[in-house]
Amino acid sequence: MFDPTYTEEQQALVDTARKFAAETIIPVAGEYDERAEHPQEVFEKAWALGLMNVEVPEAYGGLGLSTLEGCLISEQLAYGCAGIATSIMCNHLGCLPLMIAGTEAQKEKFLGWVTRELVFASYCCSEPEAGSDVAGMRTKLDKDGDGWRLNGQKRWITNGGYANFYTGFATIDPSLRHKGITGFVIERDRPGVSVGKKENKLGQRASNTVDVIFEDVHLTDEDLLGRPGQGFPIAMETFDKSRPMIAACAAGLIGRALDECVQYAKERKTFGVPIASHQAIQFMIAEMAMAYEVTKLLYSKAAWEVDHEVKRTSTSAIAKAMGADLAMKVTTDAVQVFGGYGYTKEYPVEKLMRDAKLLQIYEGTSQIQRMVIAKNILVRG
């Protein structure tokens, strides 16, 4: 049965992540965001403390933590900075296709690599013309003698500019739609792999987002993830397993907004009293607390379902959509609570609002989540 309590050990993991966010992320988050720079020093420290790749199994040098534990940690990191959290979590996203469909040799090579040293993994699914419509991707995998030739352009690739390897998807025949999708994993230094333009983003600016370009990249069968044409279910399972983490990120943002607002509302005075005395402010704060509880419970349940291998698509989508929408609402209200100051970069809440917006877009937009949820209700019953 789903049990929303946490063990002493899980509390200890949260404790380390929370202190790391307070001591190492929060003091630098604003600057890295402003400069839109990849915070290598933060990642080095996070990696050394074991905060990256937490779900890699022990057999490959990882900690083998559960998805729930991965989520609890992600929440704390996102409390510090959602952009930095996204880039840390991206290694998990990049490794998921390997954990789902990798051969023993692939797992040893790539999962062993991320636990041995600080390397970045990116997940290459989206394209300039295919975001929501995954099956519409055009990156092409052609048979070439014994092996394959990979051509195409991926867009919005988190950590793409720093990745040491890429997991991704291409099609052996676009007309086959989802039946043509094929997974692959390749190192960054393969001839023909290059990085294109870097996005100048609204929020989560410390997280690197770039185009990744494949030009006549030679692949062998050993570079494929699963069998040709069987990549679509791998991509979908990846999303099922990564979406709880986005919801956890939402909980982190909501929790941060709530804490910032409570503190500010007690200090800021209007009409002779702290604004916390005004019922309109109290209600916004109450709704933030409600949003936090809902999001935390939902991501815990979605993560629990991943950990216990129960049918999970719907809960993952509900947690992700609900969390993202609530994070957007709460962070918008947080700017409201701060008034004019909230709109300036002197206070952290405008960044929360900018950062939250991405949660409604990546890993399937809020609309796509609703399609998934509805399909589960109406089609599968």
Added chain:
Amino acid sequence: MKILVTVKRIPDPDESLKFAGNAIDTSSSKWVANAFDEYAVETALRMAEHIGNKDRLAEVIVCSVCPKDKRQHVTQFLAMGADRGVIVDADETAMDSQTVAKLVAEVFRREGCDLLVSGKLSQDSEGNEVAQRAAGLLDLPQASFAATLRWDRGANALTVGREVDDGVETKTIPLPAVVSVDLRIVLPHSVKNGATADDHKYSDGARLASLRGITMAKRKKVDVHTPAALGVTPSSHVAVAGVTAPEKRAAGQIVDSAQTLVNKLITEAKVL
């Protein structure tokens, strides 16, 4: 080299105090590790580790007098990097410092330790007694309130910078010995073990438990003794007569000028 570090659980000092009759009510308290013990464990770990090498220069054993099922603080220090633990299963809240010191001294003896490191005080009762009493009971040299520490392995001695009222006193003591540590022992350059480069910069403060440390902590060995098995009968040289909250300060007044202030000090407060 074996280092024994005393660690204690205390009611969370950030919580507001609750009273039950004549005593502090800890029934709903959250128990946390004493901060000075974090510094003590950090000190021992810095001594034990040879940065850049795999070899350890010392075994770090954390020792706590506490009910054996209330050992979260011990687990926390094992997660931080201590090698193993020793618990003396007892209700430490009902014991005086002399009893705790006797238990610690006995564990020290039985383990054949070379160094006892303690926090200078625990944040609950702020007694500042256990290290000094244990040194007396063990008849060992001691350096309390250590702010810096250098381990001279050749001479088997410690040079300790002690923070005292009129500055820093430096003293060298032979091992085995007892050291109690103060806040500044966890500054980046406070501890030198003669193996790690002298200019190595540790991160400021006690280290965070790594995730691997946390997952390994439960697998580390923890021995549990009883006071009786250690041959110590709890004494109570000190009895609590009562606990009361300090009187609330009366509300202050804001005055509009220095002149009014002086007048009030003369006429109302009658202090001038």
